[in-house]
Amino acid sequence: MPNHIVVDGEWIGSIAAAAGVRSWKTLWNHPRNAGLRARRDPNLLIPGDTVWIPPVDVRGESTATAASHKLVVSTPLNKLVIRFTRITRYVNFFGPIHYELAVGSSRQGGELHTDGDQIEAPLPLNATEATLTINGATATLKIGKLQPIARLSGMQARMTNLGWDVGAIDNQDGPRTKQGTKGFQAFYTIKVDGVIGGQTRGKAKQVYGC
Numbered sequence: 001m002p003n004h005i006v007v008d009g010e011w012i013g014s015i016a017a018a019a020g021v022r023s024w025k026t027l028w029n030h031p032r033n034a035g036l037r038a039r040r041d042p043n044l045l046i047p048g049d050t051v052w053i054p055p056v057d058v059r060g061e062s063t064a065t066a067a068s069h070k071l072v073v074s075t076p077l078n079k080l081v082i083r084f085t086r087i088t089r090y091v092n093f094f095g096p097i098h099y100e101l102a103v104g105s106s107r108q109g110g111e112l113h114t115d116g117d118q119i120e121a122p123l124p125l126n127a128t129e130a131t132l133t134i135n136g137a138t139a140t141l142k143i144g145k146l147q148p149i150a151r152l153s154g155m156q157a158r159m160t161n162l163g164w165d166v167g168a169i170d171n172q173d174g175p176r177t178k179q180g181t182k183g184f185q186a187f188y189t190i191k192v193d194g195v196i197g198g199q200t201r202g203k204a205k206q207v208y209g210c
Helices: 012-019 024-028 031-039 088-094 152-161 175-187 198-208
Strands: 003-005 050-052 077-083 097-103 106-112 118-124 129-134 137-142
Touching: 012 024, 024 031, 031 050, 097 118, 106 118, 118 129, 152 175, 152 198, 175 198
Parallel strands: none
Antiparallel strands: 003 050, 077 118, 097 106, 097 129, 129 137
């Protein structure tokens, strides 16, 4: 099988699904992908990364002729986790936050009550989007779009998702990114200078979870 060059929006699960590989771990743990494992997270790939895809193992099943048979293929699932911050004050004033989440064939709903509350849902390997509705407002979540925290675009995405306006997620350290970074730094009581350095990245990783 040829090497696969990662494009925007792909993660190791979606690459496995497209290649007909049942488990993303088959790709990720393959010795020929050791270099990629050493520098990336399986959910945080960058366009241009190379993933080696092994040949697909095709199984055969012997069945009796002149009869009907039902074959069931199980597809491994990953898990989508959405964690909420900065909601306790809102809940104290207005009450619980109602949500609905749709990803693949999974639909669920419930309430959020405090900072750190999480929504978890099974994530099919071929899923590229999820739909989250909060108190009637709907947003589309792009699966596989988040980039590593070491990249400026990765930090821009994390701060945007945490509620700070840093402008476009364009990997450019412009005025809006600096202003949004200052707001993030002030809120988490770290040095306020608009510079995305080690301390700011560390706090973002702690708060965001990756």
